[in-house]
Amino acid sequence: MPENVKVEQLSTERLLLTPVTYADAKDVFELFTDKKVLKNYGIPPHKNLDESKKLIRLLTNSNHFSWGIRQKNKPERLIGLCSLHDWNKAAQQVEIGCTLSSKHWGLGIMQEAFRKLIDYAFQQLQVQQIIGKTTVENGRAIKLVEKLGFTQRDTYSERQPNGDRKQVVVLIKEISFQ
Numbered sequence: 555m556p557e558n559v560k561v562e563q564l565s566t567e568r569l570l571l572t573p574v575t576y577a578d579a580k581d582v583f584e585l586f587t588d589k590k591v592l593k594n595y596g597i598p599p600h601k602n603l604d605e606s607k608k609l610i611r612l613l614t615n616s617n618h619f620s621w622g623i624r625q626k627n628k629p630e631r632l633i634g635l636c637s638l639h640d641w642n643k644a645a646q647q648v649e650i651g652c653t654l655s656s657k658h659w660g661l662g663i664m665q666e667a668f669r670k671l672i673d674y675a676f677q678q679l680q681v682q683q684i685i686g687k688t689t690v691e692n693g694r695a696i697k698l699v700e701k702l703g704f705t706q707r708d709t710y711s712e713r714q715p716n717g718d719r720k721q722v723v724v725l726i727k728e729i730s731f732q
């Protein structure tokens with residue numbers, strides 16, 4: 555079982571997945587003031603860069619692996635975040651999560667990033683299952699993971715940070731031994 559896994563830079567055909575630092579606060583602020591992004595989270599927009607820095611601090615704790623998403627042809631901008639979080643070593647499970655600037659939706663960017671994270675979860679974290687959770691109305695996120703082989707297993711009702719109750723769907727991808 556791996557012990558001290560550090561977030562390392564990953565690379566795909568079009569993307570660089572890099573550790574997130576306070577230097578990314580301005581781009582994280584843009585993401586968390588993007589109305590289309592926030593619609594899925596039930597949280598208010600960030601008010602200032604300090605709030606974005608606080609989030610960055612949370613994203614870098616010990617069982618939370620987060621990467622900033624950058625396009626290789628424009629690496630100075632962080633356009634999204636993807637993560638493997640709530641790693642449960644005993645249960646050999648980890649959750650996958652993501653946020654992409656709405657200007658970049660519809661280009662297959664998160665599919666490309668998730669393919670890399672899925673390999674990372676099975677090979678580096680040695681999990682047996684990757685879990686995705688989102689609200690039932692988040693069709694884009696559901697389609698994203700279903701295209702990558704996740705299947706719907708469960709739904710439950712959850713109170714959102716803004717007080718609304720929403721149905722959440724749980725999707726799971728299991729390691730295959732072919």
Ligand SMILES: CC(C)(COP(=O)(O)OP(=O)(O)OC[C@H]1O[C@@H](n2cnc3c(N)ncnc32)[C@H](O)[C@@H]1OP(=O)(O)O)[C@@H](O)C(=O)NCCC(=O)NCCS
Pocket residue numbers: 590591592594651652653654655658659660661662663664665666687688689692694695697698
């Ligand atoms: C979830 C989210 C990342 C999905 O973004 P997305 O761009 O739709 O995701 P994908 O990477 O799967 O892209 C798929 C789209 O790219 C298109 N596409 C274009 N080029 C492509 C390529 N080379 N490869 C694959 N798909 C491609 C697909 O046709 C598809 O478009 P469509 O939805 O119009 O059919 C985005 O909606 C988001 O950040 N939402 C807010 C946060 C959120 O909900 N997070 C998840 C819940 S916790």
